[in-house]
């Protein structure tokens with residue numbers, strides 16, 4: 001079901017959109033539906049006890065500075081009520097019947113929908129090794145996880161990060177800020193392998209080493225050890241690393257189990273088209289739980305990013321309200337570590353030809369990846385102000401003079417304008 005432009009508001013007023021998952025994607029979908037003029041009922045069901053909040057601070061300010069895990073709420077006080085959004089927290093949805101357009105909740109309730117949006121996010125991969133359930137071994141996804149981890153990061157404690165991806169490195173930086181002794185064990189030969197490749201990640205490695213983090217690449221944890229709680233880890237090569245705290249950050253799995261059980265097409269994520277529609281009529285999906293079509297990339301992609309959880313809801317809401325516009329954004333992601341802000345545009349591994357403007361860690365710098373003379377991705381080190389023009393340059397798909405890109409005297413804004 002999608003609305004059509006000819007439908008009157010009184011027709012949509014009789015209908016119910018149910019959103020499963022009250023995280024960023026779910027909250028933003030509810031708000032976008034109202035912005036797009038949806039007059040009917042909007043029911044937002046989430047299994048966490050908290051009202052929707054943003055997750056990025058959980059690995060940063062919450063651990064490093066003791067900020068409240070809900071410091072960035074997704075609804076202002078009273079906003080859900082004033083927009084007629086029915087938010088129910090602590091409600092787990094257990095099954096979907098796409099033919100009958102009904103869902104079941106863990107408390108036995110059944111809820112009917114006219115349109116359904118899945119926004120169930122992702123769940124952290126667990127390390128299935130002996131001792132993984134010992135107290136002191138943590139995962140980090142939710143406010144509850146952050147509440148459990150933050151008080152563990154006390155001065156002098158030995159903290160082991162299993163996985164040198166974004167979450168692992170952000171937690172490493174926060175733990176160093178708390179005076180912990182930090183080791184990162186990464187199975188790949190370089191950090192953050194999937195998202196950026198060694199030409200970019202080597203600067204993060206250098207930064208962490210300068211800040212006193214011990215990094216072991218090509219290492220694998222084969223067991224955690226301890227009597228009452230964690231005392232250390234054993235690596236596959238037999239090395240023993242003492243640690244009082246470990247955080248496992250080895251990636252996430254799309255939370256697509258409800259969809260799969262309901263017969264909706266999934267492939268490591270709920271499959272959606274460029275309008276966030278799934279294979280089941282009247283069912284949309286947004287955010288981390290999806291493998292969605294991005295027209296700019298020209299392919300389906302699974303993204304775990306704040307921006308995707310902002311944009312996909314707009315696309316889904318427009319489609320539900322009968323004003324479809326395809327998802328076609330240049331992907332964007334950022335990370336903050338020790339005051340360094342690194343932003344990535346374009347979803348590339350930076351394995352091709354790179355043009356540098358500036359030198360990372362010495363000051364603001366941008367790495368442009370060129371393909372056939374066009375910029376297809378960029379990494380911005382402490383250069384957030386350049387994000388917009390760099391994005392425009394990528395979007396232009398025009399050939400660019402590499403010397404102009406490399407020259408800090410050439411304004412990127414002017415360059416972007418000249419290509420528009």
Ligand SMILES: Cc1cc2nc3c(=O)[nH]c(=O)nc-3n(C[C@H](O)[C@H](O)[C@H](O)COP(=O)(O)OP(=O)(O)OC[C@H]3O[C@@H](n4cnc5c(N)ncnc54)[C@H](O)[C@@H]3O)c2cc1C
Nearest residue numbers: 021023024025047055056093120121287288304305306309
């Ligand atoms: C620690 C951390 C730091 C991050 N930092 C950054 C960053 O710096 N930059 C960046 O771009 N991105 C970052 N991200 C990623 C970003 O936060 C996520 O991509 C975003 O939260 C995804 O939103 P979502 O709504 O798809 O999923 P979520 O926010 O995870 O929401 C999904 C919700 O659905 C609920 N749910 C699942 N199944 C059910 C069910 N059956 N019934 C009811 N409810 C259900 C879940 O409990 C959850 O509350 C970070 C993520 C984490 C965890």
